[in-house]
Amino acid sequence: MYFIRYIIIDEMSFIGPKLIQRIDIRLREAFPAHNQLQFGGRSIILFGDLGQLPPVKDIPMYASISCGGTLWHSFITVITLKKIFHQTGEQPAQIAFRALLSNLRNAEPTIADWQLLMSRSNSTLSSTEQSIFLSSTHxxxxxxxxxxxxxxxxxxxxxxxxxxxxxxxxxxxxxxxxxxxxxxxxxxxxxxxxxxxxxxxxxxxxxxxxxxxxxxxxxxxxxxxxxxxxxxxxxxxxxxxxxxxxxxxxxxxxxxxxxxxxxxxxxxxxxxLTIHKAQGLTLQRATIDIGNTDRQWLTFTTISRVRDLTSLHIHPTFTFQRYSHIQHSPYVAW
Known part of the structure; x- marks a missing residue:
């Protein structure tokens, strides 16, 4: 395994300071000739969106001042991809859907966005449209x-x-x-x-x-x-x-x-599926229940599993107060 130079990790939002520290320790053990170097001298490449779900039973890497947080701050090269490929299209409805997701990602939910989502609830969908979603992933x-x-x-x-x-x-x-x-x-x-x-x-x-x-x-x-x-x-x-x-x-x-x-x-x-299990998936159709309380980025991750608004079914509905709770996530200011 000494030929290994790069280690690629996807869905980096799931990595907390505890896990990244364990990765560091294990790589130092695996490459003893370089055990004085971070990650055993290997290059770590992280992919993902820190605006998606945080680690389970841990905090985001960037919010820690522990050894794990120090390791996170050692990543000095950041490449930000700005073009959205998951929700493409230049139709007005698709542009509005991308704007909605961007607002959610930046913790800036609006009443107009919430109203747009509520247009995909049972109160506005026809019985034929509702029946289409009976077999969709929930x-x-x-x-x-x-x-x-x-x-x-x-x-x-x-x-x-x-x-x-x-x-x-x-x-x-x-x-x-x-x-x-x-x-x-x-x-x-x-x-x-x-x-x-x-x-x-x-x-x-x-x-x-x-x-x-x-x-x-x-x-x-x-x-x-x-x-x-x-x-x-x-x-x-x-x-x-x-x-x-x-x-x-x-x-x-x-x-x-x-x-x-x-x-x-x-x-x-x-x-x-749980919303956590669905992170990273693209669903043809989805019926979503975001629950009564929001954990960091739960709402954004759920709604972004589909490519367009017509592939989304909101059931049950939720209030704007619940929708806007993303602003109060513990690490949103980071």
Missing amino acids: LFATNEMVSLHNKRMLLSMAKPIALSIAEQLRGFTCSNLDEEQLECKNLLCIGQEVMLSANLWVETGLVNGALGQVKEIVYNGGEIPPELPLFVVVQFKNYIGPFWDHDNPKNIPLVPISCGLRRHLPLKMAWA
Whole structure:
């Protein structure tokens, strides 16, 4: 690994002073010949938008005066990209949407922007438009709301549901082992919306966060739920690799994998996602619930997951007071 010179880290807003300090320590250990240099003498390149969600259980790097904050201030070259590629188009509606997002990003929410968003709520959308969003990805502020919506959608399929329980190393059970990447239990159903929770084949699009739909569940002869399936066929929208099924080129068989002390399918239900999990995703359509209270940049990150205003459904509505709460985020002045 001594040939490594550059380390690239995306979604830098998620990195806090604690994590960047751990990165520094680990790189000094990995490159002992340069352990007196920051990051073991490697060059760190950070990508992302500090206006998106901050670290979980930490503070933004730029707000710290600790060793982690010192490391952040050692980054002396900053390149700012000013052209927006995510929400393109010169139509008046698209220009207004970009301006709205810019105002949110700069913590300058306006009543006009809020009114524009409320034009995408149930009170103004036709019943036909509302029905289009029933199957859209729903974004929530809490894990509890995500779980509730996913289970509700699973039951609405009115199809057989297979329980799949992870295999645990001897001496450990699902109740006393937390392995976030692999679920302890999965509920599987044909037609179910799912998200990949591991990087399986990055070059083809089979990455952590890839969205797909379950097409088939296959078991070894004689085995039935809650045994692990032999494999599950998932249709991934953005898969670009070689064909497994020439008639369905986006279909890929997924087998159980091992991670830590658990073996299971790297899948999670994905009719609904937390806003944190959605950061970095581009959604064709989204129904959003930003919750009652704002954590730093929650509103901006949620609304910017779509490319245009017509791809957004606000449910439930929220007041301008809630919308403007972004101004009072703890580190907005930084």
